[in-house]
Amino acid sequence: MSEDPRTPGSLPRGQNNPQRCPYGLYAEQLSGTAFTAPRGENQKSWLYRIRPSVIHGIFKKVDQNRITINWNERPPNPNQIRWRPFPLPSTNVDFVEGIYTVCGAGDPRLRVGLAIHIYLANTSMKNKAFYNSDGDFLIVPQLGTLDIKTEFGRLIVEPNEICVIPQGIKFSVDLNGASRGYILEVFGSHFSLPELGPIGANGLAYAKHFEYPTARYEEIEEKYMIFTKYQGSLFAALQSHSPFDVVAWQGNYAPYKYNLERFMTINTVSYDHCDPSIFTVLTCQSQKPGTALADFVIFPPRWAVAEHTFRPPYYHRNCMSEFMGLIQGGYEAKEDGFLPGGASLHSIMTPHGPDSVCFDSASSADLKPTKIAIGDMAFMFESCMGLSLTEWGEVSCSAIDEDYNKCWQDLKKNFDMMKL
Ligand SMILES: O=C(O)Cc1cc(O)ccc1O
Numbered sequence: 355m356s357e358d359p360r361t362p363g364s365l366p367r368g369q370n371n372p373q374r375c376p377y378g379l380y381a382e383q384l385s386g387t388a389f390t391a392p393r394g395e396n397q398k399s400w401l402y403r404i405r406p407s408v409i410h411g412i413f414k415k416v417d418q419n420r421i422t423i424n425w426n427e428r429p430p431n432p433n434q435i436r437w438r439p440f441p442l443p444s445t446n447v448d449f450v451e452g453i454y455t456v457c458g459a460g461d462p463r464l465r466v467g468l469a470i471h472i473y474l475a476n477t478s479m480k481n482k483a484f485y486n487s488d489g490d491f492l493i494v495p496q497l498g499t500l501d502i503k504t505e506f507g508r509l510i511v512e513p514n515e516i517c518v519i520p521q522g523i524k525f526s527v528d529l530n531g532a533s534r535g536y537i538l539e540v541f542g543s544h545f546s547l548p549e550l551g552p553i554g555a556n557g558l559a560y561a562k563h564f565e566y567p568t569a570r571y572e573e574i575e576e577k578y579m580i581f582t583k584y585q586g587s588l589f590a591a592l593q594s595h596s597p598f599d600v601v602a603w604q605g606n607y608a609p610y611k612y613n614l615e616r617f618m619t620i621n622t623v624s625y626d627h628c629d630p631s632i633f634t635v636l637t638c639q640s641q642k643p644g645t646a647l648a649d650f651v652i653f654p655p656r657w658a659v660a661e662h663t664f665r666p667p668y669y670h671r672n673c674m675s676e677f678m679g680l681i682q683g684g685y686e687a688k689e690d691g692f693l694p695g696g697a698s699l700h701s702i703m704t705p706h707g708p709d710s711v712c713f714d715s716a717s718s719a720d721l722k723p724t725k726i727a728i729g730d731m732a733f734m735f736e737s738c739m740g741l742s743l744t745e746w747g748e749v750s751c752s753a754i755d756e757d758y759n760k761c762w763q764d765l766k767k768n769f770d771m772m773k774l
């Protein structure tokens with residue numbers, strides 16, 4: 355619930371849809387779930403705005419090949435994939451012009467699936483707004499601050515913070531220089547906090563630490579270009595006023611941000627390695643109980659105290675897809691090659707795990723309590739879907755590390771049947 359402080363009393367009292375709204379505003383509902391979704395999942399907001407959203411010109415398709423849902427651009431590739439830091443643009447590029455789809459699966463028309471994008475930009479969006487008709491964006495900035503104007507108010511999101519802009523909500527991004535980051539897009543359902551089970555009522559990400567914007571309208575009678583991603587293609591329509599004209603809003607469907615440093619990390623205090631689901635910040639559930647269409651998981655700074663344990667991530671084959679990125683610092687399973695602004699993809703059943711340097715050092719490390727470096731922040735998008743790489747992701751991004759697979763090849767045979 356939020357009112358622009360310049361217009362007190364702008365939220366109607368006692369009802370959503372008065373015959374005449376305060377200050378001559380228009381009432382508009384934004385539905386984020388079906389009208390009839392169960393109460394616990396139902397999401398909607400009421401916006402009180404200077405003009406209703408419907409006053410816009412005709413949408414025309416934008417000619418571009420960066421954003422896609424064509425998962426057949428490349429043949430399937432079961433190899434381990436690693437990207438060096440994605441190169442920043444050398445010309446002026448704004449946030450929407452700088453989004454490139456790397457991989458994904460499913461179809462926004464069926465409301466099932468996801469896409470992973472990288473943004474590489476350096477210029478503010480001028481009289482432009484974007485909304486995603488296909489699903490929610492979870493944005494992970496790695497370089498540069500995102501100053502995001504949304505219909506619901508302003509969100510300033512820095513590296514080590516994330517934000518979620520749900521389906522349909524218009525936003526515009528101002529940048530203060532070179533900017534790079536990751537976007538997890540989910541089609542068809544929304545992000546929620548994971549269940550805590552035996553952890554109890556406290557732990558992981560606290561609901562109270564999610565920050566929502568305050569209504570802030572602008573009254574600008576100038577040409578605005580409204581972009582939307584609709585069924586995987588980009589469209590643009592012109593209108594003669596700012597879409598950021600919401601004076602007040604109420605409801606539970608709104609953008610938000612979260613500072614990853616607030617995460618209350620839980621892990622072993624005895625022995626062995628917890629599965630990385632213990633670090634889930636947000637989850638977007640599939641239809642299958644307990645199985646995520648996409649989890650957003652972080653690897654935050656923490657104490658490692660496990661006794662008689664190989665502490666780094668175990669060697670692994672997974673029925674899920676694992677896409678990883680690095681915001682800053684390093685990652686415990688890879689001594690080098692996995693760099694801030696880069697990424698890796700370990701697809702369904704593709705073996706992965708610590709590189710040989712990491713294996714050797716962790717197998718003989720002195721197991722005193724150690725702090726996994728302050729400032730490290732790796733993350734994972736984990737999905738039950740098999741992901742297809744795009745042409746950009748596999749070829750034209752020019753960031754593929756062709757030597758990635760070599761990092762495991764000199765893992766030695768240590769087996770000795772005489773030595774227990
Ligand atoms: O590095 C990875 O692949 C992610 C990962 C981390 C971990 O601690 C355990 C399993 C796992 O897949």
Ligand SMILES: [Fe+2]
Pocket residue numbers: 670672676700706
């Ligand atoms: Fe894994």
